[in-house]
Amino acid sequence: MARRGMLIVLSGPSGVGKGTVxxxxxxxxxxDFQYSISMTTRKPREGEVxxxxxxxxxKEEFEKNIKEGQMLEYAQYVDNYYGTPLKxxxxxxxxxxxxxxxxxxxxxxxxxxxxxxxxFLFLTPPDLxxxxxxxxxxxxxxxxxxxxxxxxxxxxxxxMRDYDYAVVNDKIDNAVEAIKNIxxxxxxxxxxxxxxxQEMLGDL
Amino acid sequence: MARRGMLIVLSGPSGVGKGTVxxxxxxxxxxDFQYSISMTTRKPREGEVxxxxxxxxxKEEFEKNIKEGQMLEYAQYVDNYYGTPLKxxxxxxxxxxxxxxxxxxxxxxxxxxxxxxxxFLFLTPPDLxxxxxxxxxxxxxxxxxxxxxxxxxxxxxxxMRDYDYAVVNDKIDNAVEAIKNIxxxxxxxxxxxxxxxQEMLGDL
Numbered sequence: 026m027a028r029r030g031m032l033i034v035l036s037g038p039s040g041v042g043k044g045t046v047x048x049x050x051x052x053x054x055x056x057d058f059q060y061s062i063s064m065t066t067r068k069p070r071e072g073e074v075x076x077x078x079x080x081x082x083x084k085e086e087f088e089k090n091i092k093e094g095q096m097l098e099y100a101q102y103v104d105n106y107y108g109t110p111l112k113x114x115x116x117x118x119x120x121x122x123x124x125x126x127x128x129x130x131x132x133x134x135x136x137x138x139x140x141x142x143x144x145f146l147f148l149t150p151p152d153l154x155x156x157x158x159x160x161x162x163x164x165x166x167x168x169x170x171x172x173x174x175x176x177x178x179x180x181x182x183x184x185m186r187d188y189d190y191a192v193v194n195d196k197i198d199n200a201v202e203a204i205k206n207i208x209x210x211x212x213x214x215x216x217x218x219x220x221x222x223q224e225m226l227g228d229l
Numbered sequence: 230m231a232r233r234g235m236l237i238v239l240s241g242p243s244g245v246g247k248g249t250v251x252x253x254x255x256x257x258x259x260x261d262f263q264y265s266i267s268m269t270t271r272k273p274r275e276g277e278v279x280x281x282x283x284x285x286x287x288k289e290e291f292e293k294n295i296k297e298g299q300m301l302e303y304a305q306y307v308d309n310y311y312g313t314p315l316k317x318x319x320x321x322x323x324x325x326x327x328x329x330x331x332x333x334x335x336x337x338x339x340x341x342x343x344x345x346x347x348x349f350l351f352l353t354p355p356d357l358x359x360x361x362x363x364x365x366x367x368x369x370x371x372x373x374x375x376x377x378x379x380x381x382x383x384x385x386x387x388x389m390r391d392y393d394y395a396v397v398n399d400k401i402d403n404a405v406e407a408i409k410n411i412x413x414x415x416x417x418x419x420x421x422x423x424x425x426x427q428e429m430l431g432d433l
Contacts, residue, residue: 210414215395
């Protein structure tokens with residue numbers, strides 16, 4: 026029987042660059058884990074592709090999935106749903122492959138409850154001032170929204186305590202390397218590998 | 230005030246190659262951690278240098294150190310003492326630098342009790358049969374000693390459960406890389422970095 030895969034969860038405050046880091050990880054290739062595409066009801070941003078960046082669905086379809094228990098996690102942000110379809114995650118883990126999720130902090134909390142042995146990574150801005158600048162530079166929000174987001178970011182950084190690792194997104198390459206290192210290291214955790222050694226000892 | 234350094238403990242069954250791996254790590258250089266040299270009463274093997282591989286001391290001197298509470302850990306193997314002088318470890322950690330110990334499993338257990346937030350790495354043979362071969366190849370023991378060592382090795386692998394990571398010593402380079410990865414990753418553990426973020430949040 027194949028060993029069950031490891032669940033890897035990348036999260037962090039809005040605007041910290043989770044999507045960019047996740048894309049860089051998968052653009053590099055050579056990874057032993059599968060990306061689990063999120064489902065959302067928000068409109069695609071420029072360049073985003075359905076079935077690649079997200080599954081873009083209607084509000085009705087998303088709520089149907091929730092009702093039927095088909096979501097591993099979901100959350101509402103600015104009137105839109107974001108979430109992870111459960112089926113694909115379980116199938117992949119059962120086949121022995123690792124699954125990589127990139128999700129919001131509320132979603133990560135739900136996943137932690139359901140799959141506590143996952144590896145939970147929190148992406149942080151180098152400092153909060155820079156986070157503010159990034160949100161402003163994106164230029165899609167007014168000042169009130171920005172301030173609301175800042176308060177939320179402080180709260181989110183406090184939620185870091187529920188994670189296993191904190192990775193600073195100072196440079197994308199550094200964050201990517203750190204995340205890959207962490208994943209390699211987690212595969213060597215005694216709690217994950219001891220069952221194999223127990224089998225080996227059984228032969229003596 | 231400098232953040233206290235991290236204690237890294239490499240251990241594993243006798244004959245698994247802890248010393249070789251540790252030497253390779255330090256021969257490569259470029260490490261952000263200090264090696265803590267062990268103290269022993271056993272005779273130097275060919276090529277071993279006092280104050281570099283070990284502090285080679287007399288039984289009387291070693292027992293004086295134990296009596297005065299100067300040892301972080303110590304153990305007796307085949308009528309010889311092995312141990313880690315406490316003073317140097319604490320001074321280095323206090324200065325903010327990481328300390329790397331390469332010690333026997335009994336010693337690692339004592340260190341775990343005294344410094345539970347260290348990173349404990351267990352070096353394992355690719356399989357136990359190969360461990361046996363390594364001990365035979367060393368050619369310094371008779372069959373009875375070898376069998377005794379094998380039994381001990383099985384017990385030691387069971388002690389793996391008290392460690393954080395298990396690193397297979399299939400090839401020295403692989404083991405070295407894995408250990409360096411783990412150390413980098415551990416520096417990103419939320420339990421280790423959260424205090425710094427708390428300080429940052431205090432400025433807002």
